């Protein structure tokens with residue numbers, strides 16, 4: 854599985870300004886679960902929202918906590 858590399862100290866602010874080539878990962882601060890965040894599943898009216906507002910709606914599929922954070926980055930090429 855390719856390794857995800859987060860862009861440090863950067864977030865687009867709003868979801869709809871995140872470039873399409875950026876991979877978004879949803880991370881749970883409670884249990885450490887990480888999975889890719891599919892922005893196409895976000896309802897249209899939510900796409901105009903701040904990242905921080907969208908994070909409030911994230912619910913972890915593994916532990917049920919609402920402690921999600923969105924990480925922005927890309928997969929590294931495998932050697």
Ligand SMILES: [Zn+2]
Nearest residue numbers: 881884913916
């Ligand atoms: Zn969790």
